[in-house]
Amino acid sequence: MILTWLSFYDALLAAALMAAGIVSAHYEMTPPYRGFQIFLIGFFFATIAFIFGLISIFVTSSASRRAGRPRAILGTILALALAGPVLIVVSQHRAIPINDITTDALDPPQFVAASDLPANRGRSMGYDPRFAAIQHIAYPALEPLRLPGTPEEVYERVEIMAGEIPDWHITRNDPKTRELEGVATSALFKFKDDFIIEVRPGEGGMSVVEMRSKSRDGISDLGANYDRISSFWRILKAGPRSAPPGTAQVQP
Secondary structure (H helix, E strand, O other): OHHHHHHHHHHHHHHHHHHHHHHHHHOOOOOHHHHHHHHHHHHHHHHHHHHHHHHHHHHOOOHHHHHHHHHHHHHHHHHHHHHHHHHHHHHHOOOOOOOEEEOOOOOOOOOOHHHHOHHHOOOOOOOOOOHHHHHHHHOOOOOOEEEEOOHHHHHHHHHHHHHOOOOEEEEEEEOOOOEEEEEEEOOOOOOEEEEEEEEEEOOOOEEEEEEEEEEOOOOOOOOHHHHHHHHHHHHHHHOHHHOOOOOOOOOO
16 A cells, blocks of 8 residues: 555655754754754654554555555654654744843843854844843743852852853853853754853842843744753852753753
């Protein structure tokens, strides 16, 4: 039966494309977004293979067509194994149409070093004020982090903790302005996001830590920038001894 073969071979094609997308992006044979696009094409074929497989399993229930049932079952299982994890990840993250998150939408930290990086030349690094309302609805709990200590003391703590995260590369460290910039690289597709952290004077012996994280690719970041900020807040709250390197979350 044609559908059983389609389910089986579509599932194999999906596996090949998804693997090719991951490998090509991870080992920088293609730009991250191109590898991700190849991966998504594979996901599309996995979805089609799963649908064809379910239909084939139903159709091959009759004795005259039972010979194709093993292929239908194998194709369906393989397609589900490929598409299932992707669907789980997507279901856990909202596709918010912004990829630039800041803890202060009224006075967001402004990139300096990031604007001079070759990858960002010709790209606007300013914060789009239209994002503020969307961000407020999507992440109402996001706010600056207030820590006890002078701005200089808190900045030193920020500097130490940021330097311990393996997938963060610091591009600017300015103790005078208490600003730190860097590039975060995702583990799987090697997406690169620019971030900046500022320590500002607070009230009552407190200092205020502000952070902004901006993706270079895509319209939606699937929560990666928000996760980066919130996880770094947890690291700062825990302190240097309680936060092992690499505890910050990363995007796919």
